[in-house]
Amino acid sequence: MNLVISAAPHIRAPRTTKHIMLDVLVALLPAAAAGIVYFGWAAAVTIVLAMASAFVTEFCWYIVEHKIWKNGKETFFAFFRTFDFTSLVTGLLLALCSPAAEDALYMPVLGAVFAVAVVKMLFGGTGKNIVNPAIAGRIFLFISFSAMVAYPAAAFGPLSENDLALSTGATQLGNLLNGDPTLSALDLFLGTGVAGCIGETCKLALVVGYLYLCARGVIKWYLPLLYIGVTGLFAVALEAFDFAVFLPSVLSGGLFLGAIFMATDYVTSPKSKLGNIIYFIALGLLTAGLRKATGIEVVSFCILLMNFLVFLIDLAVKPRPFGYVRQKKEAKK
Amino acid sequence: MKAIKGKPFFRGVRLAGHKVTQHLKAECLPPVAEVCIPLRQHLGAPAVPLVEKGRHVKKGECIAAAQGSVSANVHASVAGAVVAVEDRPDGKGGMQPVVVIRADDTQETQYLAPLKDPSKEEILERIAACGIVGMGGAGFPTHVKLRPPVKVDTLIINGAECEPYLTCDDVLMRFCREEIVRGASYMAKALGVENVTIAIERNKPQAIAAFEETSLRVVSLKKQYPMGAEKQLIYCCTGRKVPLGKLPADAGVIVQNAATALAVCEAIETGKPLISRVVTLTGAGVKQPKNLVCPIGAPLSALIAACGGEQNAVKLVAAGPMTGTALTGTDAVVTKTTGGFLLLTDRETNTDPPTNCINCGRCADVCPMKLMPMQTEFYANAGEYENAAKYGGVQSCIECGACSYICPARRPLAQAIKTAKEQLRRKKA
Numbered sequence: 040m041n042l043v044i045s046a047a048p049h050i051r052a053p054r055t056t057k058h059i060m061l062d063v064l065v066a067l068l069p070a071a072a073a074g075i076v077y078f079g080w081a082a083a084v085t086i087v088l089a090m091a092s093a094f095v096t097e098f099c100w101y102i103v104e105h106k107i108w109k110n111g112k113e114t115f116f117a118f119f120r121t122f123d124f125t126s127l128v129t130g131l132l133l134a135l136c137s138p139a140a141e142d143a144l145y146m147p148v149l150g151a152v153f154a155v156a157v158v159k160m161l162f163g164g165t166g167k168n169i170v171n172p173a174i175a176g177r178i179f180l181f182i183s184f185s186a187m188v189a190y191p192a193a194a195f196g197p198l199s200e201n202d203l204a205l206s207t208g209a210t211q212l213g214n215l216l217n218g219d220p221t222l223s224a225l226d227l228f229l230g231t232g233v234a235g236c237i238g239e240t241c242k243l244a245l246v247v248g249y250l251y252l253c254a255r256g257v258i259k260w261y262l263p264l265l266y267i268g269v270t271g272l273f274a275v276a277l278e279a280f281d282f283a284v285f286l287p288s289v290l291s292g293g294l295f296l297g298a299i300f301m302a303t304d305y306v307t308s309p310k311s312k313l314g315n316i317i318y319f320i321a322l323g324l325l326t327a328g329l330r331k332a333t334g335i336e337v338v339s340f341c342i343l344l345m346n347f348l349v350f351l352i353d354l355a356v357k358p359r360p361f362g363y364v365r366q367k368k369e370a371k372k
Numbered sequence: 373m374k375a376i377k378g379k380p381f382f383r384g385v386r387l388a389g390h391k392v393t394q395h396l397k398a399e400c401l402p403p404v405a406e407v408c409i410p411l412r413q414h415l416g417a418p419a420v421p422l423v424e425k426g427r428h429v430k431k432g433e434c435i436a437a438a439q440g441s442v443s444a445n446v447h448a449s450v451a452g453a454v455v456a457v458e459d460r461p462d463g464k465g466g467m468q469p470v471v472v473i474r475a476d477d478t479q480e481t482q483y484l485a486p487l488k489d490p491s492k493e494e495i496l497e498r499i500a501a502c503g504i505v506g507m508g509g510a511g512f513p514t515h516v517k518l519r520p521p522v523k524v525d526t527l528i529i530n531g532a533e534c535e536p537y538l539t540c541d542d543v544l545m546r547f548c549r550e551e552i553v554r555g556a557s558y559m560a561k562a563l564g565v566e567n568v569t570i571a572i573e574r575n576k577p578q579a580i581a582a583f584e585e586t587s588l589r590v591v592s593l594k595k596q597y598p599m600g601a602e603k604q605l606i607y608c609c610t611g612r613k614v615p616l617g618k619l620p621a622d623a624g625v626i627v628q629n630a631a632t633a634l635a636v637c638e639a640i641e642t643g644k645p646l647i648s649r650v651v652t653l654t655g656a657g658v659k660q661p662k663n664l665v666c667p668i669g670a671p672l673s674a675l676i677a678a679c680g681g682e683q684n685a686v687k688l689v690a691a692g693p694m695t696g697t698a699l700t701g702t703d704a705v706v707t708k709t710t711g712g713f714l715l716l717t718d719r720e721t722n723t724d725p726p727t728n729c730i731n732c733g734r735c736a737d738v739c740p741m742k743l744m745p746m747q748t749e750f751y752a753n754a755g756e757y758e759n760a761a762k763y764g765g766v767q768s769c770i771e772c773g774a775c776s777y778i779c780p781a782r783r784p785l786a787q788a789i790k791t792a793k794e795q796l797r798r799k800k801a
Contacts, residue, residue, distance in 0.1 A: 041686065042685075042687060042688055042698070042699070042701070043686050043687045043698065043721070044465075044698045044700060045687075045698055045723075045784075046698075046776075046784055046786065046790075047693075047694060047695050047698075047773050047776075047786065048693060048694040048695070048773035048776050048777045048786065049687060049689050049693040049694075049696065049698065049716060049721050049722070050387075050536065050693045050694070050716075050720065050721060050722065050777065051722035051724070051776070051777055051779075051782060052385070052777055052778045052780070054780050055724070055781070056727060056730055056780045059730075059732065059780055121727070123727065164728060165727070165728050166727075166728035166729050166730040166731060166781070167728060305730045305731045305732040306730055306731050308731070310731060310733055310736065310744060310746055311733070311736060311744060312733075312736070312737075315733075353747070353763070354763070357763060358736075358742060358743050358744045358747075358763075358764065358765045359742060360616055360741045360742050360743055360765055360768040361381075361382060361603065361607075361613065361616075361741045361768070362603060362613045362614050362616045362618075362741075362768070363616055364615045364616060
């Protein structure tokens, strides 16, 4: 017998990182499908390009890192064994939060390469990145091509099936907050006639993905609700308790996509339960506050900002073991 | 009494049972030619050998005496000649002092006189004389545990057996019910308590049904790992929490294993010391999984032979798959604390290499002690053991292995916590 020696436990749960990432991909499918339905073939091409370039980037990184040309075939297959689908999730998320621009198809490619190579692999690959790669990729595009990302209507004209001039989620949001709503809450929820990025307009599809993730135990059900709820309530509070702004502020922009898929990213959110609650409440307050202050869509910036604070939250929250007894305060002298 | 439903504890994991030997009565192991009896089968100091090479011993004769306050006697499990008193490999990578006895045909036994209606002191003396230790795995000497430093009011007989694969306690509870009840009543008398509870997980309905006909208070527990851990068991049966860093006795409870109760009953009513126990040999790597009654010191190779041999086993494990030790070979022996041996095939066990932590928090979600294993591992890998204790928690870890089990990145979390614990202990010393 050739025996394996290792530390206990000797059995493991069947689920690995790969399975979790596949679950996230599946949960994003409805949103991607809705995006393709609303925005046409440009959306499909954007999604495919972003995912493909994310995958190719990771593959190239692996080739360089492991010097496959020296070690031969085994390392080549080793890549497919170790590949954990995180790059595909990054690529898909990035595509879903960028506009469907048929005359700027280099954008999703550049964004995906930046997200995977600079934000993820440079820091050590899966699990080592400090900020969410998809968010960082989107912000990279936003800063580099701000004319297109911020004002896609000017860049590529009407795309939605209602032949409405596309404006960004941010503009939409600005209108709503100024008390000039052109769309009903149901329109916002279904994404019909709403301008915005590929994956963020159809909230119904995102909610389907949310339910799937909860059912599979990938995310904790209360965290996205906490983010969305706090954002809505704080927006209401900022408008002197005008509850009419609750639904529009919750349903516009990239809040659902951000709350369900981006902020819940394991790597860039706190480790503990209490830490996560603090993180999501802070996100909600920050989003509503910055939206009010700037009048544009800020979800991705808020998540990026909070990503940097995760380490501090983790240091602040210490475990309190089962059977913990509160130390009695010593009598003051 | 009718079974009461115990409450679940916080977190924990659900494991597949794999208890294929659940319905098999314990068989006797065929006589073995040689037994190799370790002198340290318990917590505390090793016993001091009383015999030398060449001496003939009878079955049940004391061959090594307890040394110090936390220790236990060791007895000959077969009649025969002592062929060696030396250090031998323990199958776990180290050496241990052993007494090797070659069995002969004399079959002579030397048991103590049976006790009738014993007093409290007589019970405790007899348990000490018979070398009885906690048979669930830790091996804490029972006579020491039955003299708690503070007054207790409840005795819990632990029949949870939450580890997958193992069924040794299950078969005992099913087929030796009366002995366990009597053993429990002797221990209750020694402790001076009225409340005796037997706690059984719900995946053993026959055992629960068997004890419902007795006078014991029966608690049926949710199938949840690690239900058999002392602190979790006490919480689920009584609702009391053992304060951090304190003993179960501080919550007024003593927990004893079901197999220990049976050993106590035998020691008092027949005078038989702890020289044999039920061992489950199972896993897909063994042809016919069985429950075997084995003499202490029987080699694993004899057990495998009695079960029809091995097939495609890649891992040998002493005790359950969650907390057991991987063995280096079949020269390991049955001890007082061995609940079973597993022969695991490649499909059952995990040999995947660890990947990067993705920070999913599942380890903290399942930790029954509410610790943060990923933090502990992060700091322990960097050698910062104080920070590991501060941000992750180290000392209160019960080493159940639930964190490593659930980890989707296959990281050895429990191992990192054990390392941190050991390093902190060394630093303190």
